[in-house]
Amino acid sequence: MTEKPTEPLTDQDFLRLDGQICFALNAATRAVGGLYRVVLKDLGLTYPQYLVMLVLWEHGELPVKQIGRHLRLDSGTLSPLLKRLEAAGLVARERSTEDERSVHARLTAEGAALRDRAVEVPRRIAAATGFDLAEIHDLHARLGRLTAALDAAVPPEA
Amino acid sequence: MTEKPTEPLTDQDFLRLDGQICFALNAATRAVGGLYRVVLKDLGLTYPQYLVMLVLWEHGELPVKQIGRHLRLDSGTLSPLLKRLEAAGLVARERSTEDERSVHARLTAEGAALRDRAVEVPRRIAAATGFDLAEIHDLHARLGRLTAALDAAVPPEA
DNA sequence: CGGCATTGAGTTGTGCGCAACTCAATTGCG
DNA sequence: CGCAATTGAGTTGCGCACAACTCAATGCCG
Structure with a gap:
């Protein structure tokens, strides 16, 4: 669409181009993830866990729903991830008193302290x-x- | 590095910036995946399966190793994925006669025919x-x- | 030629992402 | 007020990504 009629791209061309751009985006994401995996190993965090910690370092205590909005993730992903961060002693979870459907995640002292080591990442x-x-x-x-x-x-x- | 000394970015700034770019790349990848999921539903393919089919449509028969090179994936990911494509009747796998370590994946008639429906993707x-x-x-x-x-x-x- | 390192595929285990679902708390509306 | 719809967490199931591993086939080198 809106292409100059000089070279009408065939369906095959579109398929090949599609593969190239998809592959590029995919590969870039996984390459980034691979590098973070290496760098984050010292901190004992996975890449998605690091992203959650970044949100908490910036915003302090947040309900799970808000974390999900920041990271474009739903409870199906965040619930087990936060449980692992809790098991690691970095995060505490507690139900909100004003709305008992909501669960708030906040940093433990250990979780807050990890920030000092994360700044080099x-x-x-x-x-x-x-x-x-x-x-x-x-x-x-x-x-x-x-x-x-x-x-x-x-x-x-x- | 190589930044103008007008505004020395603090560690906090770097962490926030890191979160932003990581999040952007992650979110973009997942948003792309989400759209493909919808579009590919008709074809009965997942997004990674579609990428493998793109490679096969372009190159014909290929050993698993070569597919992996194109997509930056290893056998740990490709083996079960190809098994699912085989179960779906789109791909056939057979050990190479000249090197029995290698397994070649090729399109079935059904797999090749799927290309005609994929061009709209x-x-x-x-x-x-x-x-x-x-x-x-x-x-x-x-x-x-x-x-x-x-x-x-x-x-x-x- | 014999034996050892390398290579390619596959398996196992862990964590992520998402759809589909359950369940309880809350909201809203008649 | 009472009840249905909505909301927020959590669970389950499936597929993908990757590390670590097994196993057989091949290559290499003395």
Whole structure:
């Protein structure tokens, strides 16, 4: 659509292009995950657990629902993950007194202290990518637009 | 590194920025996956299965190892996935006669025929993103560089 | 030629992501 | 007020990703 008629892409071309972009996004995500796995090993965190900790370090105590909004995750993923963080002694969970459906997650002293060791993580990652801040911001913006467009496109089908 | 000294970013800033870019990449990947899940439902394929089929549609018969190279996946992921594709009647597997360690995957008639129905997938995805070809190519290039940089950075630690 | 390292596929175990579901608490509406 | 609909956590089941492992086939080197 909206392409110049100079080179009409065939269906085959579209399939190949689709494979390339999907593969690129997939591979990039898994490559990032792989690097974080190495870097986070010292902290005893998985990559998704690190993301949850980032949210808690920034916002303090939060109900599970809010964490999910920040990370685009539902309780099916977060409940067991938070249980593992609780078992690791980093997070405490307790039902809200004002709304007993809601469960609040907050950092333990140990969980809060882990932040001091986590500050080196982004530096090591940034060093590995070789991307500068401008590039990171640009990629961030593009991915944000992509996600927004897709999220807007998916629900209508439901 | 290489930043102007006007605003020295604190550790906290780096952690927040890290969370933002990680989240963006993660969310984009999962948003893409979510859209493909919807679109691929008709074909009875998951997103990773679709990627494998794309490889087979393009290259024909391939040993598992080669598929893995294309998709950056190992046998731990591919073996059960291919078994499911085989159970679905789309793929056949047979040990190579010249090297009996190797297993070749090839399309069945049904698997090859599925391509005709798959050609609409990229169009529906592209329509949902609202991205034009130039933008897709640009994103593709950036993600490729990111993956290459990360893959170069990770193995050294092993 | 014999034996050892390497290679390719597969299995096992753990954690994540998501759909579909249950259950209790809360909201809202007649 | 009372009851149905909604909301928030949690559970279950399935598929994917990856580490660590097994096993057989191959390659290599003295």
